[in-house]
Amino acid sequence: EAQVTQNPRYLITVTGKKLTVTCSQNMNHEYMSWYRQDPGLGLRQIYYSMNVEVTDKGDVPEGYKVSRKEKRNFPLILESPSPNQTSLYFCASRVDRGKNTQYFGPGTRLTVL
């Protein structure tokens, strides 16, 4: 089954404790992206990657890091989480041609205390 998976789905952590949210897709997509969703703001892009070893900032990159060592994986790293990073996070991927429809993972609900 074609899908984007994220882990963990739910996470409660404390300020300053480094964490990683994993994202994996099995569709051989070149493009992957991370978004955060906050009430009243829709989804905003954090980082994206056009292919292996190619990453770039989105609209709200502060406080986040990413890496793309393999085509299928695109982890999101919070080196020192803060309460304002409490949010719902989505990973997405798509093939870089045609309609460019993005397929989203199930989401990770993060709470930073």
Next chain:
Amino acid sequence: AQKITQTQPGMFVQEKEAVTLDCTYDTSDQSYGLFWYKQPSSGEMIFLIYQGSYDEQNATEGRYSLNFQKARKSANLVISASQLGDSAMYFCAMRDTGRRALTFGSGTRLQVQP
């Protein structure tokens, strides 16, 4: 910069009736794509329909159709014969041709009443 505006924070519709969710956009690009996604209470983002800026016909996908009016820069979603399972948050989004990101509106919460 691109911008998507959804002016209806919430909508109610009776089961089996049609409903239109509004979306207007702003872009200086000539080539762009417009998307609608559904987010049920379970949280996942479900792709519904796509309209390319050069598509001559309005997109349709089953009960979903996109009323694309390029001159007005609007891309309204029409859901025909609403079902209880259509109750969800609906997001309009536009593809950024530069970095290929999606810019999202703030969403419309649709509630279908029996």
